[in-house]
Amino acid sequence: MTERALTRRALIAGAGTAALAAPAVASLSGMIDLGLPGGPSLRPTTPDFPGKSGMIVQRIRPPLLEAPMAVFREGTITPNAQHFVRWNWAMPTEVKAGAHRVAVGGAVGKPVSLTLDQIAAAGEQLSIVAVNQCAGNGRGLSQPRVTGTQWGNGAMACAKWTGVRLRDVLALAGDIAPQARRVRFAGLDVPLTDGAPQFIKSVPMDIALRDDVLVAWAMNDEPLSILHGFPLRIVVPGWFSTYWVKMLSTIEVLTGEDESHYMAETYRFPTAPVAPGDKDFPTVPITAMPPRSFITSHADGDTVALGEPVTLEGFAFGGDCGVERVDLVGKGWEIPCELGPQEHGPYAFRRWRLTLPQVAGDLAEIGVRAANTKGAVQPDALVWNPSGYARNVIERITLRAS
Ligand SMILES: Nc1nc2c(c(=O)[nH]1)N[C@H]1C(S)=C(S)[C@@H](COP(=O)(O)O)O[C@H]1N2
Numbered sequence: 001m002t003e004r005a006l007t008r009r010a011l012i013a014g015a016g017t018a019a020l021a022a023p024a025v026a027s028l029s030g031m032i033d034l035g036l037p038g039g040p041s042l043r044p045t046t047p048d049f050p051g052k053s054g055m056i057v058q059r060i061r062p063p064l065l066e067a068p069m070a071v072f073r074e075g076t077i078t079p080n081a082q083h084f085v086r087w088n089w090a091m092p093t094e095v096k097a098g099a100h101r102v103a104v105g106g107a108v109g110k111p112v113s114l115t116l117d118q119i120a121a122a123g124e125q126l127s128i129v130a131v132n133q134c135a136g137n138g139r140g141l142s143q144p145r146v147t148g149t150q151w152g153n154g155a156m157a158c159a160k161w162t163g164v165r166l167r168d169v170l171a172l173a174g175d176i177a178p179q180a181r182r183v184r185f186a187g188l189d190v191p192l193t194d195g196a197p198q199f200i201k202s203v204p205m206d207i208a209l210r211d212d213v214l215v216a217w218a219m220n221d222e223p224l225s226i227l228h229g230f231p232l233r234i235v236v237p238g239w240f241s242t243y244w245v246k247m248l249s250t251i252e253v254l255t256g257e258d259e260s261h262y263m264a265e266t267y268r269f270p271t272a273p274v275a276p277g278d279k280d281f282p283t284v285p286i287t288a289m290p291p292r293s294f295i296t297s298h299a300d301g302d303t304v305a306l307g308e309p310v311t312l313e314g315f316a317f318g319g320d321c322g323v324e325r326v327d328l329v330g331k332g333w334e335i336p337c338e339l340g341p342q343e344h345g346p347y348a349f350r351r352w353r354l355t356l357p358q359v360a361g362d363l364a365e366i367g368v369r370a371a372n373t374k375g376a377v378q379p380d381a382l383v384w385n386p387s388g389y390a391r392n393v394i395e396r397i398t399l400r401a402s
């Protein structure tokens with residue numbers, strides 16, 4: 001529940017029209033090195049996207065903005081100004097809340113077209129803190145390299161999402177047909193090239209009806225910005241954000257499999273290990289996130305004082321459940337880390353820390369390894385796949401003692 005006295009009306013009606021000024025390519029402000037193996041690794045940063053600051057520009061239009069890793073040093077909630085942005089196609093740069101409708105149709109008793117007020121009144125309002133992570137997060141670090149947006153690890157963020165349950169919105173459209181299999185979402189964005197597929201995604205019925213899958217209008221107590229999908233987006237805690245459709249305009253109950261492009265052709269993961277060049281192997285859609293963890297107190301190549309204690313800090317997330325444990329691992333050794341409180345529930349970032357009593361020499365290739373409460377553990381070696389999806393290999397750094 002929201003602590004602040006933000007009513008659903010204030011959130012939606014108060015937002016009125018959201019618009020996005022075009023960013024100026026001219027005023028790129030600095031460069032950041034993403035450390036991508038073999039390069040090119042430098043990316044510009046810009047202050048020029050509205051509501052954003054210090055973001056790494058992967059692409060201007062449609063926008064792809066990445067958070068510098070330093071953002072994650074602070075807290076377990078990522079500020080909206082540093083929340084990564086990803087659009088497959090161009091999104092409208094202005095959306096009028098009063099005119100917006102969400103069509104709910106397909107295999108339902110009574111197809112409806114809902115206003116924002118009707119959606120906000122569909123059921124209990126609730127807030128859930130959850131990690132929003134692109135399925136391609138960290139893809140640029142793949143070795144061998146793969147095609148697609150060359151993200152470092154900054155295509156992730158943790159935020160508090162506020163809205164109503166998807167199942168309460170579905171209920172406004174009458175009875176769901178007994179043969180219903182999936183629920184598909186579309187937004188207002190349209191392909192830039194003729195004949196290209198629209199970005200639509202679907203989840204199985206049991207996921208759609210979950211207690212915590214939202215039609216959300218707020219992110220960290222602010223109305224969703226245009227970049228994050230004003231006025232409404234889907235939130236599926238624990239699942240990669242490819243399913244978190246923004247600028248939601250259509251909800252469709254399907255009775256069969258979903259053969260649309262972004263379900264049947266892409267965002268899929270091999271069912272067994274593959275090597276570069278392999279073809280025609282079976283795949284399944286990318287769905288739930290595996291656990292990940294990061295060191296934020298130090299970066300690769302940092303110096304630590306020889307003979308002194310050193311405190312390492314960072315954060316972890318369990319993926320589709322909570323974090324069970326985090327270990328610092330070196331070459332042939334491991335030490336359990338102290339976990340911070342699970343302050344925001346199982347789907348959020350969680351802090352860890354560890355003090356080593358005395359630095360005896362270089363800390364070569366150290367990393368942290370998270371295990372989640374369902375028993376999934378981060379692997380030692382990259383599970384390579386041709387699209388670089390679902391990276392969760394232990395990320396290693398070396399600290400020099402002197
Ligand atoms: N309408 C729409 N929703 C979308 C997308 C899109 O292209 N269009 N991209 C998805 C993908 S792949 C990601 S990673 C997340 C990014 O969410 P964010 O920009 O709020 O961080 O939005 C998802 N929802």
Ligand SMILES: [Mo]
Pocket residue numbers: 086133134135136241242
């Ligand atoms: Mo994504």
